[in-house]
Amino acid sequence: MSTSDKRLFAKFTLDFPTNPKIAGLSDAAFRALVEAVCYSRQHLTDGFIPSAVARKMWGDAVLAELRTNHPDRPSLTEDDGGFRIHDYASHQLTAADIRSLQERGRKGGQAKAEARRLAPASDRPELRVGNGTASALQSQESEMTMASFPESSHYPTARDATDGIDAMTARLAGQQGITDLGAVISAADSHVDRRLDASGALRLSLHILGKAASTPTNALPYVLRSIERSPAEVQQFIDKELIAL
Template structure:
């Protein structure tokens, strides 16, 4: 049977009997589990942006999870990279973090380099042996497998890119969305300048979930950064007028009535 390469979250089998968990409402318990799964999926290391949390679970649930224990509530207020939000209690102690993934990836890279060096130091084999070796060579495991408990040695490039900029490498082939898809400072600055009013975290979550659910050729992109830019532009175009900036509303207002005459409350102003 093929190895299950899906991502998982860890939960203590006695978690539901913990005093601070037993008293949670159904909505609170569900939000605690969903938030852990969301953070694993989005690789946020337990951080939940306030806007995402309020939109997904609501203010009442947030208040419940941040007050279900006087010293160690399930969530506690936290600021990450200037973004207000909440941190899941002891997330890094129980779940796989970005640092864990990078450590396994680096271990795999070192193992691949060591194998390559060992092959380079061996004597040349007969042509028939080389053909047999090439025929039995298997591709390296994707990133999802490198998150498992076993060490993975990689000899060739994985099909899952680690950068948002390009997908296909030297041959410029399309690939699936990167693991993880990271919104860096430059991308947030671009969004602030080009798509003001768009909720970057919420929109990115929709973007990532959409493309991870896709299969086949439709799920491959050559440049995921450009795809993300276009996704934000589309969301920006759907923003209602009241969510635009004052300057944008003014420009739209002038464009409607003309630059020389504006009617306000039945009175003409020229």
Template sequence: MGAVSGTPAAEARKDGRAYIKLSLDFLENHRTGPLSPVAKLTLIGLWMYCARNRTDGVVPAAYVRRVVRKRFREVFTAAGCWHHRECTTAAPCLHGVCAAGASCGQGVYVLHDYGKHQSLHSSTGDKPARDTRAYIKLSVDFLENHRTGPLSPVAKLSLIELWMYCHRNRTDGVVPAAQARKIAPGRIRDALTTAGCWHHHECTAATPCRHGGCTMAAPCRQGFAIMHDYRRHQTIHSDPIRRQEQARSAGESGGLAKAENRRHTASEIASETTDAGGGLAYASHKLQVIYSSIPLGDNPAVSNAREGKPQREKPPSPSPSPQSQSRSQSQSRLGPRARHGGHDVADRLNAAAPEIPATQAMRRRVLARMVPDAVEVLADPHAGPIRHAQAQAELDRAAAVIAARAEFLDTGDVVENPKADRLFDPHGDTGYARRMAAAQHPLPVPDPVTPGEVRAMAFRLARDHIDAITRHGGRAPGSAREAMRAELEALFGDGVHQDVLRAELAAMLNGGIWAASKLRERLHQART
């Protein structure tokens, strides 16, 4: 361990991303241990959803139906990982368009003991008992970031298990080669190495791993692996005295900074008004609101419509003008505008064009998008036998990709199949790895034929475009999604190909353009 205790300055920087806490017994405890790898990752994804959206362990039923398979919902209920709460007029869930006067009737799922494990963002009076178990930190983008996102569910869980091993044994991110072989099989280790999740170090007399019977005089020669950026994410145990000193100094500096900020805020508030008496009263009122009624960890900029959250008292404001009064009255009469369609309509539209082809006709259309040249050669009677054989091999390989993709979505892994693997590497042993990599990429979307498929593709393209602009800081109005969907559906009816629309939407995304009318104008300019 002494040979690897030093870390570069860049690796010592603190990771500022949000995270969830994953207890070290997550993989084997009585509640989550019997779950399959895909079910475990699905449950982790639900915890990440609650952390990102600050719902304190409450997941809307519409979102659950959209992202969690039915058999996993039944497994979570049987294992006690959550419980369903009905949404009624007397007890509305207050999520999405649900209000006290008009309940949505869909209900929510409440995750088991979320408040005992994770950080809460609502100011409830009764705090649950603190969970004293050791844990590792898992960033909320773990399932989809560039390094771990392409990994299979089994590889993701193996990586989590390696982090848990390092925390339990206090190795600070160092895993002996023998332990790595015991936790992860060969193909998983190769995938982690390719993704850059760790790097291997040889065990020599100059740099011994010092695990087990390994010493500087008699190195074990097995080597060890160092987890990528472990010291930036997890707790370090190599120097507890230094950690305590850092925590003490950080607490002192934080207290001094908070006191200085309190004095600075008081002086700024006192100078806001011209009346000295009124200014001092307003400053005292605002200081009490800021520093007495806001619990630690609450973000005033993020709204939370859950029950029991007290409304923050505001200072008196000047009387509004007649124009603003009439405008507020009209808005209160209209009420919140519901998003078009809702999740139920989206589910029905997505079912009209699933990713895995449900019929032979849809399968032929997907193959035509994957290998158009091979389909054209096979349809040409004048092509020679060699070209026919090459085209048939490409078509068989594409069919194997569809089968592997269906297996990957259903089980989270792809079983080794020598017959199918030879289609990807006839003379080597990397066919399974190539087929696994191909199964992790979504299949191309075939051109829509039926009205349901046209409407489904228009809905998806409009949803992805507006959501992407909103994530990048755009201010799209509530009607932008429906306007874009209607425009895309009309363009599909006019015969515009989906590739042209996707390329134009990508160009509009780079410019931050969300208006549906601009799409037709840009297409007209491109044609002329």
């Protein structure tokens, strides 16, 4: 799996289709079980599927098949208000697992920011988002072209990160001079260890632009450079606003 692929994944062993209790399922039941795992992974329900969702997506006959495909360990069991996937936590990441990984990422980002803060003055960027040195940053970004960042190897995942950005969000961003939200997403991922979606990238960009001493000439390079030079402040905003995925 590419490290630049930010989609969520569910895990299935190679012998999953030939497992005795799976091999005998109808095509509809097999598809329903896979979709149930993907649903739970996406919505972090730890293997629980609400009854209304399950019945609408797969119907009673398929659900009955998945509840009876093994005498002791059927693929689905009825739970309060829905159905639960058997042994889900043994194979998939749970909500607790995700929170633990996010906390590790948060601490890692804090450690990086602290290391930068303690670095010798000659190695430490002097610019901070929204402080008195913003004008110096603007003078630097005014010399950059808008094309210098999105296609740069400095943000190699910018094009991949653009996938799935809706037209409305892209249009709102473009009106503010943020012509490539994918580049903002990649910059946050690279320098702050935070994963954003398009909406979060737009909110972060507007926050950075709003703190500038005056309107930057080239908005996108200004935002990208601000993220790179002020990761601690950017991380604080992302965590405070709960916009990280």
